[in-house]
Each structure stands twice: as C-alpha cells, then as structure tokens.
Amino acid sequence: MGHKKVCLECRVSLNRPFDKGSELNYPCPECGKKMTLLPHRFRPPKKxxxxxxxxxxxxxxxxxxxxxxxxxxxxxxxxxxxxxxxxxxxxxxxxxxxxxxxxxxxxxx
Incomplete structure (x- = not known):
C-alpha cells in the first residue's frame, strides 16, 4: 500500500509506494526540506x-x-x-x- 509524503511548509502531499528508509531523506520538490511520511488514509486539505x-x-x-x-x-x-x-x-x-x-x-x- 502507498503512503503519503507531506511537506508541512509547502502544504504539499505526494502519493508514494512505501520504501523503507526513504521517509528519512525524501526532500520536498518545492522547498527541499524533509517530508513527513503518513499512512495512505491521510487525506490532505487544500493548500x-x-x-x-x-x-x-x-x-x-x-x-x-x-x-x-x-x-x-x-x-x-x-x-x-x-x-x-x-x-x-x-x-x-x-x-x-x-x-x-x-x-x-x-x-x-
């Protein structure tokens, strides 16, 4: 199952398959800061x-x-x-x- 990688700074959410360890260093495509890994059930609000x-x-x-x-x-x-x-x-x-x-x-x- 996929997970969501979320940047709280840019308010961006990306669907990604889970690959152990990537949540530790996956940078936001907009600001470059570390994204947070959340479960697939997370529903992000509008930006x-x-x-x-x-x-x-x-x-x-x-x-x-x-x-x-x-x-x-x-x-x-x-x-x-x-x-x-x-x-x-x-x-x-x-x-x-x-x-x-x-x-x-x-x-x-």
Whole structure:
C-alpha cells in the first residue's frame, strides 16, 4: 500500500509506494526540506486551508501521525481493552483535547 509524503511548509502531499528508509531523506520538490511520511488514509486539505494544515502540524508535533487511535473501553471486571477507531480532529481546539485524551497512544520519537 502507498503512503503519503507531506511537506508541512509547502502544504504539499505526494502519493508514494512505501520504501523503507526513504521517509528519512525524501526532500520536498518545492522547498527541499524533509517530508513527513503518513499512512495512505491521510487525506490532505487544500493548500489554501491554512487552519487545517496548522492542526495537522500540531498533531504531528505531538506524535500523532494519523495512525489508528483507539477508544479505551473498560469492562466490569476491570479489564481494559481498546476498540473503535477514533476520528482525527479537524480544528486546533479539538486537536488539543484529542492530544490530551489519547496521549498514551502517541508515537514516541
């Protein structure tokens, strides 16, 4: 499956097949800066939608690379399980709540 390489500076997204290691050095064709590798399910906003790009940058900086995030569900027996995918927020206010609520599922770099 393909992945998206995204430049947060230029607000550009390119579909690329996954080739291990290329995400570390793939330069943006417009500015030359390093692009970020995101899963194929990431849907980039239009280049002109600055607020949504700001939200995307915030989420990535906090370790949320549009990987699956799961809702925490506790049963009667005190067993914790995770199920149901959670939708990513599309504005900064909701993104701040999202980051706080799901911080244990953030990717650690």
């Amino acid at each position: 002109s939608e600055e607020k949504q790009w700001e939200t995307i940058r915030f989420l990535i900086e906090k370790g949320f690379y549009f990987q699956h995030i799961y809702e925490k569900v506790e049963t009667k027996n005190g067993v914790t399980s995770y199920k149901n995918y959670v939708a990513y927020p599309d504005n900064i206010r909701d993104a701040k709540e999202f980051v706080e609520k799901f911080k244990e599922q953030a990717r650690k770099n």
